[in-house]
Amino acid sequence: MIEIKEYFRPKSVEEAYDKLISTEGAEIIGSGAFIRLSSRKINLAIDLQDAGINYVKKEGNEIKIGGATPLGDVERNEIIKKAFDGKLLEVFQLIWSVQLRNTATIGGTIFPKLGFSDLITVLLALNTDVVLYENGRMPLEVFLEEKIRKDVLTEIIIKDEDRKLSFQNMRNSFYDFSMLNAAVSYDKKDDFRIAIGARPGVAKLAKKAMNYLKENKNIEEASKIAAEEFEYGSNIKCSKEYREAIAPILVKRGLEEVLK
Ligand SMILES: Cc1cc2nc3c(=O)[nH]c(=O)nc-3n(C[C@H](O)[C@H](O)[C@H](O)COP(=O)(O)OP(=O)(O)OC[C@H]3O[C@@H](n4cnc5c(N)ncnc54)[C@H](O)[C@@H]3O)c2cc1C
Structure with missing residues (x-):
C-alpha cells in the first residue's frame, strides 16, 4: 500500500517544482489513481490542484491543456468535442469510467509514460508537444525517449490541424486495458502519422511506414x-504472438478509416 507522510498544495508550478527538487522523497500527484496502486513511500505528496494548470484553451491553431486538468474536464470541453471531427473525444470516453476520468489528470497520464495508455498513442499520432517546467517544450515523441525523472508537466499542446484521425484498440472487455492500440492521422497532404502502443511498451511512431506512405498508397504493405x-512482448493481458498478429490489422483499419 502507498504511504504518504506529508501533503502539500502549492499555489504555483514554481512552488511545486521547488519543493519537488528540494525535498527528498517528494512526488507530484495528479489524482493519485495510478500511484496509489504502488507501494511507494512518499515523504511529501505535491498536489497540483491549486497550481493554476487546470484548463483547456485554444490559442491560434494550438489546443492547450493544463497538466492538472482531469480527463473528464477535457472530455466535456467544447474545443475537444469539435477537434478532429470528434475522434479525439471518443478516445477520452474509452478510458475506463466517468468516475476515473473525473479525477485522473493529463500530467498523471503523460509524465509516467504508461505503456498501456490509449491517450499517449492518440496524442503521438497528432502533432503534440509536452511542456515541462524545467525542461521546457518538446515534441511528445522526444519526451517519451528522454529520461526525465523530476519535473512538472505543466501543459500539452496539440496542433489543431485539418487531420483525419482514427484510433483502434483491442481489449478483452470495455473495463480493461488495451492489449494493443494504434492511432493514425492524415492531413490530406500525404503526411501520415502512425503510432502503436501497449506493445506492451509505451507508444512509438512507426516512422518507416510513415515515410513509405509519402510515395506509396498500398495500405496492406504500409500496415505490415x-x-x-x-x-512486442507478452504480459498478463496477452502474448507477444497475439500482439504481432493484430498489429497490422489495427493499423490497416486506422489507415482505411482516415482515407475513407
Ligand atoms: C483502474 C484504472 C484504469 C485505467 N484505464 C485506462 C484506460 O483504459 N486507458 C488509458 O489510457 N488509461 C487508463 N488509466 C490511466 C489513467 O487514465 C491515468 O493515466 C492514471 O490514473 C494516472 O493519472 P493520475 O492523475 O491518477 O496520476 P497519479 O496516479 O497521481 O500519478 C501518476 C504518476 O505521474 C506523476 N505525475 C502526475 N502528474 C504529474 C505532473 N503534472 N507532472 C509530473 N509528474 C506528474 C506522479 O508523480 C506519478 O508518478 C487507468 C488507470 C486506472 C487506475
Missing part, C-alpha cells in the same frame, strides 16, 4: 511495415 518496426 508499421507492425514490423517494433518488438
Whole structure:
C-alpha cells in the first residue's frame, strides 16, 4: 500500500517544482489513481490542484491543456468535442469510467509514460508537444525517449490541424486495458502519422511506414511495415504472438478509416 507522510498544495508550478527538487522523497500527484496502486513511500505528496494548470484553451491553431486538468474536464470541453471531427473525444470516453476520468489528470497520464495508455498513442499520432517546467517544450515523441525523472508537466499542446484521425484498440472487455492500440492521422497532404502502443511498451511512431506512405498508397504493405518496426512482448493481458498478429490489422483499419 502507498504511504504518504506529508501533503502539500502549492499555489504555483514554481512552488511545486521547488519543493519537488528540494525535498527528498517528494512526488507530484495528479489524482493519485495510478500511484496509489504502488507501494511507494512518499515523504511529501505535491498536489497540483491549486497550481493554476487546470484548463483547456485554444490559442491560434494550438489546443492547450493544463497538466492538472482531469480527463473528464477535457472530455466535456467544447474545443475537444469539435477537434478532429470528434475522434479525439471518443478516445477520452474509452478510458475506463466517468468516475476515473473525473479525477485522473493529463500530467498523471503523460509524465509516467504508461505503456498501456490509449491517450499517449492518440496524442503521438497528432502533432503534440509536452511542456515541462524545467525542461521546457518538446515534441511528445522526444519526451517519451528522454529520461526525465523530476519535473512538472505543466501543459500539452496539440496542433489543431485539418487531420483525419482514427484510433483502434483491442481489449478483452470495455473495463480493461488495451492489449494493443494504434492511432493514425492524415492531413490530406500525404503526411501520415502512425503510432502503436501497449506493445506492451509505451507508444512509438512507426516512422518507416510513415515515410513509405509519402510515395506509396498500398495500405496492406504500409500496415505490415508499421507492425514490423517494433518488438512486442507478452504480459498478463496477452502474448507477444497475439500482439504481432493484430498489429497490422489495427493499423490497416486506422489507415482505411482516415482515407475513407
Ligand atoms: C483502474 C484504472 C484504469 C485505467 N484505464 C485506462 C484506460 O483504459 N486507458 C488509458 O489510457 N488509461 C487508463 N488509466 C490511466 C489513467 O487514465 C491515468 O493515466 C492514471 O490514473 C494516472 O493519472 P493520475 O492523475 O491518477 O496520476 P497519479 O496516479 O497521481 O500519478 C501518476 C504518476 O505521474 C506523476 N505525475 C502526475 N502528474 C504529474 C505532473 N503534472 N507532472 C509530473 N509528474 C506528474 C506522479 O508523480 C506519478 O508518478 C487507468 C488507470 C486506472 C487506475
